Amino acid sequence: MIPTAGSPASIRAELTVPLRADGWATVARVFTFDGLVDGREHLAIGLGSYAAAVHGVPPDGDAPLVRLHSECLTGDVLGSERCDCGPQLREAMVRITEVGGYLLYLRQEGRGIGLYEKLDAYTLQDSGLDTYQANLALGHGADERDYSAAAQMLRTLGVGRLRLLTNNPDKAAQLTAAGLDVAERVATDVHLSAANAAYLTAKERAGGHALDVTTALRYL
Known part of the structure; x- marks a missing residue:
């Protein structure tokens, strides 16, 4: 069953x-x-x-x-x-x-889309999309x-x-x-670095995560 x-x-x-x-x-x-x-x-x-x-x-x-x-x-x-x-x-x-x-x-992996698709999403993020937009552009949900x-x-x-x-x-x-x-x-x-600042900002603004990236950026 x-x-x-x-x-x-x-x-x-x-x-x-x-x-x-x-x-x-x-x-x-x-x-x-x-x-x-x-x-x-x-x-x-x-x-x-x-x-x-x-x-x-x-x-x-x-x-x-x-x-x-x-x-x-x-x-x-x-x-x-x-x-x-x-x-x-x-x-x-x-x-x-x-x-x-x-x-x-x-x-x-990759909020449910798998490793290879996550890496594909990374390439889209490098072209300007945020982490959620990249998943959607690949035909997935923003978070699956x-x-x-x-x-x-x-x-x-x-x-x-x-x-x-x-x-x-x-x-x-x-x-x-x-x-x-x-x-x-x-x-x-908030585990902020120069490399993930845009990612965390997207999680706060688009994903509704309880993060205060703006304040954390002051100390980066």
Whole structure:
């Protein structure tokens, strides 16, 4: 049977993974899943007090801090400064480790259009389009990401109430529509550089992200 957005998922496997980067280190619990609605290989990474088997995590207490992070090979792996994805990923892992929660690493490259099309969009941005206009020019939606699988993953992990680490109101709206209780939206830092200033400005103005790029530019 093909899973739907309301279908339950199950934990396929879980394992402990030690992490280290730039002098920061922790031990994470990585979860894989069966039955996700989009069939992709998304990961949930338990950090801090949630870096344990699901049955070992106390169900009570503060809502976990959760970050939905869409895959970005160029930013996360190669360190590209055309976006803020790499710094956001690092920030999220550090902050979630401090208070406990999950980072969901979602295989939705290029806001859902894929790696090659994202790079095609970059060439259009070099000709003057912003990041959203470039996606539209390629025949895609401005943002094609769907967080139904993320909602499934959280429910499978026993998370019904959460604090969401994001500047993107669409993430909170989609999780709420899926029946999860987003108790708080926690802002991420503004990771501004000369190379991504136009990109962040577009996210603020066209994407409705909670960013104050104008103020950040004063300190660039």
